[in-house]
Amino acid sequence: MREIKKQELPVLAIDLGGTKIITALISNKGQVLTKEYHLTLADEGPQSVINRILFAIDHLLSLSNIDPSQLDSISIAAAGAIDFDKGLITSSPNLPGWNDIPLRDIVKGKYRINTLLINDANAAALGEHHFGAGKGVNNLILLTLGTGIGGGIIINGRLYSGQCGSAGEIGHTTIDVNGPRCSCSNIGCLEVLASGRAVAKEAVRRIRQGERSSLTEIVEGNIENITAEKVSIAAQSGDSLASEVIMKAAFYLGVGMVNLVNIFNPEMIIIGGGMAKMGDLLLNPARQVVRERAFQLSAGAVRIVPAQLGDNAGVLGAAVFAFQQEMD
Amino acid sequence: MREIKKQELPVLAIDLGGTKIITALISNKGQVLTKEYHLTLADEGPQSVINRILFAIDHLLSLSNIDPSQLDSISIAAAGAIDFDKGLITSSPNLPGWNDIPLRDIVKGKYRINTLLINDANAAALGEHHFGAGKGVNNLILLTLGTGIGGGIIINGRLYSGQCGSAGEIGHTTIDVNGPRCSCSNIGCLEVLASGRAVAKEAVRRIRQGERSSLTEIVEGNIENITAEKVSIAAQSGDSLASEVIMKAAFYLGVGMVNLVNIFNPEMIIIGGGMAKMGDLLLNPARQVVRERAFQLSAGAVRIVPAQLGDNAGVLGAAVFAFQQEMD
Numbered sequence: 001m002r003e004i005k006k007q008e009l010p011v012l013a014i015d016l017g018g019t020k021i022i023t024a025l026i027s028n029k030g031q032v033l034t035k036e037y038h039l040t041l042a043d044e045g046p047q048s049v050i051n052r053i054l055f056a057i058d059h060l061l062s063l064s065n066i067d068p069s070q071l072d073s074i075s076i077a078a079a080g081a082i083d084f085d086k087g088l089i090t091s092s093p094n095l096p097g098w099n100d101i102p103l104r105d106i107v108k109g110k111y112r113i114n115t116l117l118i119n120d121a122n123a124a125a126l127g128e129h130h131f132g133a134g135k136g137v138n139n140l141i142l143l144t145l146g147t148g149i150g151g152g153i154i155i156n157g158r159l160y161s162g163q164c165g166s167a168g169e170i171g172h173t174t175i176d177v178n179g180p181r182c183s184c185s186n187i188g189c190l191e192v193l194a195s196g197r198a199v200a201k202e203a204v205r206r207i208r209q210g211e212r213s214s215l216t217e218i219v220e221g222n223i224e225n226i227t228a229e230k231v232s233i234a235a236q237s238g239d240s241l242a243s244e245v246i247m248k249a250a251f252y253l254g255v256g257m258v259n260l261v262n263i264f265n266p267e268m269i270i271i272g273g274g275m276a277k278m279g280d281l282l283l284n285p286a287r288q289v290v291r292e293r294a295f296q297l298s299a300g301a302v303r304i305v306p307a308q309l310g311d312n313a314g315v316l317g318a319a320v321f322a323f324q325q326e327m328d
Numbered sequence: 329m330r331e332i333k334k335q336e337l338p339v340l341a342i343d344l345g346g347t348k349i350i351t352a353l354i355s356n357k358g359q360v361l362t363k364e365y366h367l368t369l370a371d372e373g374p375q376s377v378i379n380r381i382l383f384a385i386d387h388l389l390s391l392s393n394i395d396p397s398q399l400d401s402i403s404i405a406a407a408g409a410i411d412f413d414k415g416l417i418t419s420s421p422n423l424p425g426w427n428d429i430p431l432r433d434i435v436k437g438k439y440r441i442n443t444l445l446i447n448d449a450n451a452a453a454l455g456e457h458h459f460g461a462g463k464g465v466n467n468l469i470l471l472t473l474g475t476g477i478g479g480g481i482i483i484n485g486r487l488y489s490g491q492c493g494s495a496g497e498i499g500h501t502t503i504d505v506n507g508p509r510c511s512c513s514n515i516g517c518l519e520v521l522a523s524g525r526a527v528a529k530e531a532v533r534r535i536r537q538g539e540r541s542s543l544t545e546i547v548e549g550n551i552e553n554i555t556a557e558k559v560s561i562a563a564q565s566g567d568s569l570a571s572e573v574i575m576k577a578a579f580y581l582g583v584g585m586v587n588l589v590n591i592f593n594p595e596m597i598i599i600g601g602g603m604a605k606m607g608d609l610l611l612n613p614a615r616q617v618v619r620e621r622a623f624q625l626s627a628g629a630v631r632i633v634p635a636q637l638g639d640n641a642g643v644l645g646a647a648v649f650a651f652q653q654e655m656d
Binding site: 081083090091139151153155156160161162163164165166167168169170172173174175176177178179184185186187188252255258259262263264265266267293294295296297298301302 | 409411418419467479481483484488489490491492493494495496497498500501502503504505506507512513514515516580583586587590591592593594595621622623624625626629630
């Protein structure tokens with residue numbers, strides 16, 4: 001019987017988001033062997049969420065009938081700013097109370113195997129680069145348009161994570177210096193203008209000002225239940241307020257991408273996250289802004305495409321990250 | 329007598345700017361063996377400038393008493409957007425009429441040796457990385473604050489030049505989506521808000537509106553002769569209008585650097601170009617904006633420093649670029 005090499009063992013990958021925790025067992029070929037969802041219940045605070053993460057790991061191990069020694073490693077993609085060296089989530093707009101939480105060492109302490117922590121959008125960039133829309137593309141930027149906006153940068157085929165592991169915060173770049181304050185405390189960030197939260201907020205604002213929209217019926221009068229997804233549905237049914245709100249977000253997304261195109265001259269920009277489901281309704285007007293405003297050579301060189309891996313991107317990317325660390 | 333290896337020959341490096349052409353002979357140790365200045369006289373149009381470049385090369389060769397076969401290569405850093413593969417200057421705000429000019433092949437055709445073309449700020453980044461403020465720093469961004477604003481990106485110790493060689497146009501990223509139109513046709517770019525041209529223009533605008541400033545005496549009433557350098561001199565002599573104009577540019581520079589810090593989490597940002605001579609007068613308020621607005625971990629990790637090589641950065645970087653191409 002030949003010896004099983006360490007690299008042939010699967011990675012237990014976790015995608016810790018503001019809404020759900022995904023756990024998955026990923027083979028070194030990028031196959032998702034097992035996958036489960038749990039609610040994050042972020043409002044209950046860090047200790048409660050950490051307990052749920054540990055439970056989720058236990059559950060996946062028991063479901064797969066393996067123990068930690070049969071894993072290559074545990075790799076966690078988390079929705080927040082990461083201090084890679086220290087293994088901390090330093091802050092997170094979507095995980096209230098997560099300030100300098102040593103999640104890597106908490107998990108490592110319990111399972112006693114190599115554990116890694118990476119930003120979720122960075123992980124998604126790695127995932128899409130290896131298995132999705134960015135296969136074979138050396139220089140690409142991924143934007144996750146969800147409640148917030150995350151980013152990941154692949155340069156020369158490798159994740160670029162910066163000096164401390166916190167590169168890629170493209171959602172938190174100012175494009176309107178006189179704009180609204182962002183949750184990160186910076187001003188006029190792409191996130192506060194073009195995220196799912198921004199879309200919902202703008203629709204609510206306009207309806208509260210007395211404008212008419214089919215969204216009011218869709219949420220049965222509970223305006224605060226409007227989400228970006230519902231705005232998208234309304235726009236596709238011909239609602240003009242909803243369409244205008246999405247066009248406005250698409251314009252800001254386009255301006256943000258002009259900046260990326262002029263800075264990176266990338267081969268590809270991949271748009272993931274919940275809002276990517278809007279497809280060309282969102283992407284076409286944003287592409288138009290890039291064509292009109294970015295340097296012509298760079299604008300002509302970039303393909304702006306939707307992500308392909310859906311909510312597998314984070315766990316797949318976390319697994320790639322773990323396998324790559326070992327090769328270095 | 330031992331054979332002289334090709335890499336031991338010097339590079340003839342050229343820095344083609346909107347105002348002057350610098351030619352220099354650079355050894356593979358980064359020594360500037362000979363150096364000359366010529367006026368660009370950009371307004372005379374491309375053919376006239378090309379003739380002056382060829383004359384400048386001839387003159388340097390004759391001064392150094394060598395012929396082209398004794399060169400490693402000719403490497404040109406130019407103030408414009410570059411198509412690296414085709415060796416074109418595709419456009420340039422500071423070289424009127426330079427659209428798709430095949431400068432690389434024109435020079436190569438005459439001297440029949442390996443010739444390279446690189447953006448001037450990209451070259452300056454390479455120069456500062458190898459011989460200046462960024463020695464030993466793996467991840468850095470250089471901004472040249474001159475008449476315009478250029479940028480260069482060093483990642484993992486190498487120049488990142490993107491898909492077509494046109495990465496690094498950081499001066500042409502929107503930070504004020506409702507701001508003035510930039511010479512690149514994009515809106516509210518860093519360049520149109522924080523460059524030398526922007527500083528001079530803002531001072532002129534305010535004085536024309538009737539505000540008082542010692543600048544009026546400095547230029548003997550010829551308001552249109554106000555330059556960023558003169559604004560800096562006036563500010564250092566206590567002129568409050570001049571100080572306010574510089575503070576405003578410093579604020580926008582800070583906002584631009586917040587974006588770079590959040591995107592790149594770099595170890596260093598180097599500020600070069602004519603405006604860098606303002607030193608802490610410009611840099612301190614800009615650093616303050618970074619501390620207040622960027623992600624804390626990344627803001628704490630970055631050093632924002634002035635460039636060290638002065639106007640040698642371009643020719644030194646062009647030489648590094650040539651030597652590196654051969655090693656690949």
